[in-house]
Amino acid sequence: MRNYLKQIGTILWKDLLVEFRTRERLITMGAFVVLVAILFNYATDWVRVSPEDIASGLVWMTIMFAGLLGVGRTFHLEAEDGAFQGILLSPVPKDAIFLAKALANFVFLYIVALLVVAVFMFFFGLEVSRNFGMLAIVIGLGVLAFVALGTLFTAVSTGTRMGDTLLPVLIFPLLAPVVIYGTGATSQFLAGRPLTEAEGSIKMLAAIALMAFFLGSLLFRFVVED
């Protein structure tokens, strides 16, 4: 078990180090998030619509699209010089590889998701300080579910001729429950409602995240083995 966790840690650390040096994904996702928030700000008629009514939906859709940009490139750097094949030929269980890649994606996307909240607070004047802790947990659970599904289906789409084009088609139908429960809980917190009213949505998000990681770990080897 210790060796298993060490192997996950090794791949996770390598992914973080490579991203820290290239900043390829974080910069792309960060720039996307800021630009989307600016566009939404100008595209919304604030006389007719109040920010609280639409903010949770916009926050979650921005996280989903930014996530697609980042998660879609999970295996691009690995493809350079066939490095992913090198990992597959090492004595690391395929589920450990999946967990490491998904956790690395979680770190990147969670940073971006918090940036999304900050940017929307700035442009939409949202007040989240009272429930920020719970909001961070809800977003964390949604991001966990997203990266588990995203990592698995990116591995599927990377091996096809359609590549990145195929990824949204595969993943969006499966993300519907994440968006539904994520926006549900976020709306409650943005409206200043108590935790008990969002409890059901949080439990559902946790269950989806758990199931996505379990299925991803189980199915990843069938996707990457030739």
Add this chain to the structure above:
Amino acid sequence: MSVPVYREADEKAPPVLQAQGLVREYGSVIAVDEIDLSLARGEFLTIFGPNGAGKTSLLALLAGALRPSRGQVWLRGEPLDFGEVEWRRRIGVLSHQGFLYGHLSAEENLRFYGQLFGLSDVDNVVRDKLQHLGLQERATSLVRDLSHGMRQRLALARTLLHDPDIVLLDEPYTGLDPSAALVLQGVLSDLRDGRRTVVMVTHNLSEGVALATSVAIMNRGRFVWQGKRAELEGDFGQFYHTVIEGHG
């Protein structure tokens, strides 16, 4: 520094690497067609053949990178089990690609693979390997800044890092200048220490034959000639072309 000792393969030892009826199909194309082989400890098999003969696919099958469509590979009498990973510790693979990360340094790349293979003394092993391959002065250079020859040497260091007893080499001489080829030749000669079983695919006829204990010529997915190096007489280049033309 110890002088490598070249020992002939132990013919009576049980086979280390075996394949029987190995077939790999890609749709309607048969890349590897009913290949049988049996290699003992210390044996060095060099496989020659024209482009598209199926050499790389065969090596990928032996490495466990590809599943065979039919047939079976055994390591020390045990069939390859794709659900297990422990047997991967015994194989080192040098492919067309180096499996290296351009944004990590030479040292970081080796340490990464050393940790994946669970080496106990990674730092010392990495230092030794870099020194052995003459890369110690470029240890902290990013791989993307290294020349092709240096990358190839680093890839070889990665292949041998975990001291595998089965080494699979795919076109190790590709793109190397004469001095880099000479360094590689020295390292490959060291592999003939009687401990390892080596399979090498190459277009380099003279170097390939010089290193081999056994030679196979492959065409259209099959071994069209297979024998001991000692059986080869005269000009191997001419012999090779005669065999290929005879099975064209």
